[in-house]
Amino acid sequence: xxxxxxxNGHVFDPVQGIKxxxxxxxxxxxxxxxxxxxxxxxxxxxxxxxxxxxxxxHAHVAGPKVNLGxxxxxxxxxxxxxxxxxxxxxxxxxxxxxxxxxxxxYAKMGFGVAMEAAMPPLFSRHVxxxxxxxxxxxxxxxxxxxxxWFVLEYLKNQEIENTAAxxxxxxxxxxxxxxxxxxPGGTEAWGWGLNCLTVNDPVPxxxxxxxxxxxxxxxxxxxxxxxxxxxxxxNNLGNPGCYQTTLDTMKLAEGIKAKNxxxxxxxxxxxxxxxxxxxxxxxxxxxxxxKEITDYxxxxxxxxxxxxxxxxxxxxxxxxxxxFEHHLTGLNHLKWANCDVExxxxxxxxxxxxxxxxxxxxxxxxxxxEIALMMKDPMRCYITTDHPNAGPFTRYPRVYKWLxxxxxxxxxxxxxxxxxxxxSQTALGTLDREISLYExxxxxxxxxxxSLGLAAMCGGLKPGMDAxxxxxNINPDKPIANPDDIEKAFSRCAAFFKSxxxxxxxxxxxxxxxxxxxxxxxxxxxNPQVARDINEKFVKYYSMTxxxxxxxxxxxxxxxxxxxxxxxx
Amino acid sequence: METVTxxxxxxxxxxLEADTISPDAFAGKSAAQIAELPVFEGNVPSTLGKYxxxxxxxxxxxxxxxxxxxxxxxxxxxxxxKMTAGEVVIEGPADQYVGAWxxxxxxxxxxDVGAFAATAxxxxxxxxxxxxxxxxxxxYRGDWRGMSGGRIxxxxxxxxxxxxxxxxxxxVVNGDVDVHALTHAExxxxxxxxxxxxxxxxxxxxxTIIVFGSIxxxxxxxxxxxxxxxxxxxxxxxxAHFIGDMGERHKKxxxxxxxxxxxxxx
Numbered sequence: 001x002x003x004x005x006x007x008n009g010h011v012f013d014p015v016q017g018i019k020x021x022x023x024x025x026x027x028x029x030x031x032x033x034x035x036x037x038x039x040x041x042x043x044x045x046x047x048x049x050x051x052x053x054x055x056x057x058h059a060h061v062a063g064p065k066v067n068l069g070x071x072x073x074x075x076x077x078x079x080x081x082x083x084x085x086x087x088x089x090x091x092x093x094x095x096x097x098x099x100x101x102x103x104x105x106y107a108k109m110g111f112g113v114a115m116e117a118a119m120p121p122l123f124s125r126h127v128x129x130x131x132x133x134x135x136x137x138x139x140x141x142x143x144x145x146x147x148x149w150f151v152l153e154y155l156k157n158q159e160i161e162n163t164a165a166x167x168x169x170x171x172x173x174x175x176x177x178x179x180x181x182x183x184p185g186g187t188e189a190w191g192w193g194l195n196c197l198t199v200n201d202p203v204p205x206x207x208x209x210x211x212x213x214x215x216x217x218x219x220x221x222x223x224x225x226x227x228x229x230x231x232x233x234x235n236n237l238g239n240p241g242c243y244q245t246t247l248d249t250m251k252l253a254e255g256i257k258a259k260n261x262x263x264x265x266x267x268x269x270x271x272x273x274x275x276x277x278x279x280x281x282x283x284x285x286x287x288x289x290x291k292e293i294t295d296y297x298x299x300x301x302x303x304x305x306x307x308x309x310x311x312x313x314x315x316x317x318x319x320x321x322x323x324f325e326h327h328l329t330g331l332n333h334l335k336w337a338n339c340d341v342e343x344x345x346x347x348x349x350x351x352x353x354x355x356x357x358x359x360x361x362x363x364x365x366x367x368x369x370e371i372a373l374m375m376k377d378p379m380r381c382y383i384t385t386d387h388p389n390a391g392p393f394t395r396y397p398r399v400y401k402w403l404x405x406x407x408x409x410x411x412x413x414x415x416x417x418x419x420x421x422x423x424s425q426t427a428l429g430t431l432d433r434e435i436s437l438y439e440x441x442x443x444x445x446x447x448x449x450x451s452l453g454l455a456a457m458c459g460g461l462k463p464g465m466d467a468x469x470x471x472x473n474i475n476p477d478k479p480i481a482n483p484d485d486i487e488k489a490f491s492r493c494a495a496f497f498k499s500x501x502x503x504x505x506x507x508x509x510x511x512x513x514x515x516x517x518x519x520x521x522x523x524x525x526x527n528p529q530v531a532r533d534i535n536e537k538f539v540k541y542y543s544m545t546x547x548x549x550x551x552x553x554x555x556x557x558x559x560x561x562x563x564x565x566x567x568x569x
Numbered sequence: 570m571e572t573v574t575x576x577x578x579x580x581x582x583x584x585l586e587a588d589t590i591s592p593d594a595f596a597g598k599s600a601a602q603i604a605e606l607p608v609f610e611g612n613v614p615s616t617l618g619k620y621x622x623x624x625x626x627x628x629x630x631x632x633x634x635x636x637x638x639x640x641x642x643x644x645x646x647x648x649x650x651k652m653t654a655g656e657v658v659i660e661g662p663a664d665q666y667v668g669a670w671x672x673x674x675x676x677x678x679x680x681d682v683g684a685f686a687a688t689a690x691x692x693x694x695x696x697x698x699x700x701x702x703x704x705x706x707x708x709y710r711g712d713w714r715g716m717s718g719g720r721i722x723x724x725x726x727x728x729x730x731x732x733x734x735x736x737x738x739x740x741v742v743n744g745d746v747d748v749h750a751l752t753h754a755e756x757x758x759x760x761x762x763x764x765x766x767x768x769x770x771x772x773x774x775x776x777t778i779i780v781f782g783s784i785x786x787x788x789x790x791x792x793x794x795x796x797x798x799x800x801x802x803x804x805x806x807x808x809a810h811f812i813g814d815m816g817e818r819h820k821k822x823x824x825x826x827x828x829x830x831x832x833x834x835x
Contacts, residue, residue: 075712334713
């Protein structure tokens, strides 16, 4: 493989504590190394910013609900298609881009890893086929467990060992990465026309509460010692007053300690926290609960969060929280689709326009930024848009602009129709913090990598780590005159190396890289009871056989990267 | 106003996607420059000049530009695409998407047009002297934002699904219309001087339909609401009034529930 030396760049690497110093970065055989030979290709990064490849901790980029969105929103592709160009295949779609466009857009922004946030286990084959067709970036997928019949039955009797054995089996057969929980119990309750809006609402038939599901899955996660923690979208998403349910959910992590060999410290990752930080009793007195949420997370080190920033765009919402999407279509009267998955989950899809002239949307925008600015430790708060729910991931550079420039935030607030309401219902106007490039590297690289248990592999530029290196057209020695320059620089990196291969040059794709599928291979103790239960469920309930369930072989996961976990002790 | 006349000299074997035939794209260009404008024949990029003989230079702006299309444009799509001003006259028939996303100006077609004419039209005036195809003045596939302004006159008949998701503006059809007119409409007005078929105004939330002839099958979601006298094109007549679609949600304006209105001449 080629050798490279990136010279004279301003390096920002939280893993080594480098804060903009000029340092040469050497790449050899796909890894960062101390030095390279004299024949190494020299890349001049003078007056530029050098960071590790970014890590996406939560996005909906592959699988049945993403595809359902593509199918039922042909208008999303209207006037947004890009023709074949050089290395790039044709792409299309604004909020739900095609697989190829997804890979290209992430790479052009300097992302090396992205996690698909909700994989229905039954459709893991579909998820992996889409991941396979998304070029360049390494991807993993989180199977959903929070409404799964096995989990509900085991946890009703507090059988942590059996739950863990089932989770291990499911991660292995679906080639999954982590335990994802979406509206625990609520999506299943919807089968009875109900929902779970607090952590104590019982799930009909199963007679279990969300609190028991969440706590049980955290314990099972630590019992197995998985690289990532339980990753949760709590109950009561998006409703005024939901911050209380979020606090109740986070309190369930009290007393649980992280046990793993990957350097992960948290036991719960709270995702798209913006959607879970609402105070008020209705859309009229709707206000921010960002302070309450971040106060709690700042104090409790065993929790990490991501933001879920609203980007003020027309987008497509999609979540395994089926009842929420049904509720949303009743609010905005736009088309609704549902994708029920037997025994496991049910996702919904509804288009949504976050209009700057609607006060609720403007307040949601402010809450997402408040959360990022109120979090004291950038290693525990990551920037997401819950793509495509709060906005497309292609808007990350705009979110960075708002976080890095008070001037940009003020300009945006000034342009709102209901700016007084934004200022009275949130504290954004009082926050003068501006995220530094170093903090940005923590929030988009080192932080999410550590939370995912990938700290040894990516998110930093330490010798031995994968050579994911992004170079941006920002000179940290010079003050930024126009905040829009931040957005421009992060939209298209000057160069991006993925696992030591240059995939982007001057914002254009120059190679399709060597994309990998990340998954967690768990070696668990034999558990005859769980094996028998799985067999029985397939015979009695599933509409397919166990033999057709597994995502295996070259077709589904052509280039796997398995992270081994030994849970036999 | 300057006139550019384009005459078909070399008919395409495949359908021609010519979204550059609009006063906006022609504005400020000479005949030679216009001949160089890009088009697609099937999936192959080509130029306008390969198919059309171009005579005359365009005006400085779209508003100063008139385009006359002569010859057989039956296999040409997207004429007048996104036009904002000026004038287009198609002397014969044209294919799909004539005047799609049109915002202003005047577009006249002397022959028939294919489907999706005036898709999501926002403003301007369109006159079709022949017949219109399906989805005239409808929303783009999947979209819920249909025609929101402007006026369409069809002197012949129109096909099915016209005015789907209509939000505003007006469509007048002198002849008959096929099924599913003004489905999902939330505004706008359709006048049918001839006859209508079934599913007229299905899932309509707001808007107005006036039918002079017969309605083959009335939607069950429309409720009789007495008789009214209306003046259409200067002539007064009596109409049976229906409101609906009762199966849909309806907004309240100043405390009064707003329905879609359907008038049928008695």
